[in-house]
Amino acid sequence: MTVPAARRAGRWTTSIAIGVLASALALSAVTAASAADPETRLKDTAPFRVGVAIDQRETSGDPGRVVTEHFDQVTAENHMKPDAWYDGQRTLRIHPQAAAIVDFADERGLDVYGHTLVWHNQTPAWFFQTASGQPLSTSDADRSILRERMRTHIFGVARLLSERDGLFGAGNPLTAFDVVNEVISDGPEADGLRRSEWYRVLGEEFIDLAFRYADEAFNETYAAPDTDRPVVLFINDYSTEWDAKRARYLALVDRLLARGVPVDGVGHQFHVSMSLNVAALARAIDAFADRPVTQAVTEFDVPTGTPVTTAALDAQGAYYRAAFEVFHARKDHLYSVSVWGLNDSRSWRAADGAPLMFFDDLTAKPALVGALAAAPAPAVAVAASSRCVGGRVVLVVTSTNLADAAKTLQTSSAFGGRDFSDVASGRSVAHALSTRAVSIPAGGVTVTAEGGATVSALYPAVTCSAAAPR
Numbered sequence: 001m002t003v004p005a006a007r008r009a010g011r012w013t014t015s016i017a018i019g020v021l022a023s024a025l026a027l028s029a030v031t032a033a034s035a036a037d038p039e040t041r042l043k044d045t046a047p048f049r050v051g052v053a054i055d056q057r058e059t060s061g062d063p064g065r066v067v068t069e070h071f072d073q074v075t076a077e078n079h080m081k082p083d084a085w086y087d088g089q090r091t092l093r094i095h096p097q098a099a100a101i102v103d104f105a106d107e108r109g110l111d112v113y114g115h116t117l118v119w120h121n122q123t124p125a126w127f128f129q130t131a132s133g134q135p136l137s138t139s140d141a142d143r144s145i146l147r148e149r150m151r152t153h154i155f156g157v158a159r160l161l162s163e164r165d166g167l168f169g170a171g172n173p174l175t176a177f178d179v180v181n182e183v184i185s186d187g188p189e190a191d192g193l194r195r196s197e198w199y200r201v202l203g204e205e206f207i208d209l210a211f212r213y214a215d216e217a218f219n220e221t222y223a224a225p226d227t228d229r230p231v232v233l234f235i236n237d238y239s240t241e242w243d244a245k246r247a248r249y250l251a252l253v254d255r256l257l258a259r260g261v262p263v264d265g266v267g268h269q270f271h272v273s274m275s276l277n278v279a280a281l282a283r284a285i286d287a288f289a290d291r292p293v294t295q296a297v298t299e300f301d302v303p304t305g306t307p308v309t310t311a312a313l314d315a316q317g318a319y320y321r322a323a324f325e326v327f328h329a330r331k332d333h334l335y336s337v338s339v340w341g342l343n344d345s346r347s348w349r350a351a352d353g354a355p356l357m358f359f360d361d362l363t364a365k366p367a368l369v370g371a372l373a374a375a376p377a378p379a380v381a382v383a384a385s386s387r388c389v390g391g392r393v394v395l396v397v398t399s400t401n402l403a404d405a406a407k408t409l410q411t412s413s414a415f416g417g418r419d420f421s422d423v424a425s426g427r428s429v430a431h432a433l434s435t436r437a438v439s440i441p442a443g444g445v446t447v448t449a450e451g452g453a454t455v456s457a458l459y460p461a462v463t464c465s466a467a468a469p470r
């Protein structure tokens with residue numbers, strides 16, 4: 001399955017800072033970099049979207065600035081859950097906090113990952129009751145009521161979001177949604193499914209219906225014309241790093257795919273502890289790698305345990321680095337990697353010890369340094385300059401292949417580009433790009449090494465004196 005590429009360019013621009021951070025980690029003398037003056041932005045080091053769960057508090061001031069610097073996707077931690085869409089009179093409306101989050105994302109150019117349409121938790125009790133307040137039965141009539149409630153809810157959410165920011169796929173920041181959350185059982189039920197109210201009334205069918213309604217609402221009715229299913233539809237669950245739960249998850253995903261249910265992505269919450277070997281994270285992602293789905297790490301956090309000591313924070317930095325190395329190595333399978341909160345005291349696991357990447361004063365923890373250091377070294381180095389030749393500006397670009405093998409290097413700029421095939425490992429190629437301009441502003445060139453890594457280099461503004469008359 002092809003998932004739309006992230007709508008950003010200019011990754012891999014900060015290799016030097018990453019190299020410095022990587023050496024710092026290698027010596028295990030991890031010092032906290034200042035998030036107020038970050039050399040490196042996490043989102044620039046990752047070939048997948050990097051997300052964070054937020055509420056309105058992170059949409060302004062210093063938290064808003066740090067979110068915008070380091071992340072390119074946000075998830076509403078609580079305010080897009082089923083019950084958040086209803087006021088006390090059961091009237092559907094966008095929660096003011098959800099509105100603040102989508103407005104913030106829209107203004108700052110961030111993607112929104114929706115969470116969640118159908119869940120056993122935080123769902124109004126009346127969803128599962130008759131008009132007189134009795135529990136719905138499994139009669140055909142009551143099953144129809146619950147199907148219709150689910151459909152009305154999903155279409156209502158899609159309508160409200162599209163009314164606020166436009167049709168999906170045409171500038172609306174919402175690009176993905178957890179359609180069903182935590183539907184897998186923690187015990188050995190024969191079908192592997194959680195015994196929820198949804199399940200009691202509708203059985204496994206409720207999962208198929210949630211995806212079919214979501215696909216119709218987000219990817220047809222409220223999708224912009226000429227877009228191809230702009231909202232990526234995820235199933236999401238926890239403990240997928242454990243073999244037994246993952247086997248139940250995989251079996252359900254296989255049944256859904258076999259029935260033609262439009263599930264696009266598999267989410268791994270990854271609320272883990274430092275005692276878990278990161279190889280388990282790799283196994284979770286690898287288990288779905290040959291299925292026609294993308295995947296996401298949806299709610300990553302790793303507490304240090306208590307008390308929170310300097311040594312524990314350094315060990316956490318090493319853990320974040322190892323985990324992000326697992327994610328980088330699986331970039332082709334990952335739609336996004338999200339952490340479940342910005343700074344430690346905002347985490348639902350704060351009592352277990354500082355689980356996130358930022359201290360409460362919003363400076364970077366060793367965890368952030370570790371996540372940054374996980375980025376592989378870039379495959380190419382680039383230098384660019386602008387100079388005058390015969391009264392016209394010429395850009396001179398020098399690219400060095402840093403990879404182990406020969407690569408094709410491809411330059412692009414506002415003034416055209418050039419390909420060099422078979423550049424040997426360690427070799428540099430220099431070339432000039434002519435312009436017709438006598439004056440150009442400062443700008444950048446990018447060089448893409450075969451295999452995808454792209455590096456940018458800046459050149460300064462230049463103005464040439466008039467060409468000598470011939």
Ligand code: 9MR
Binds near residue numbers: 077238
């Ligand atoms: O972080 C959320 C916390 O603030 C809420 O009180 C809680 C309510 O259920 O939900 C937390 O988020 C959960 C997420 O929606 C689904 N996966 C587990 C998360 C942590 O409990």
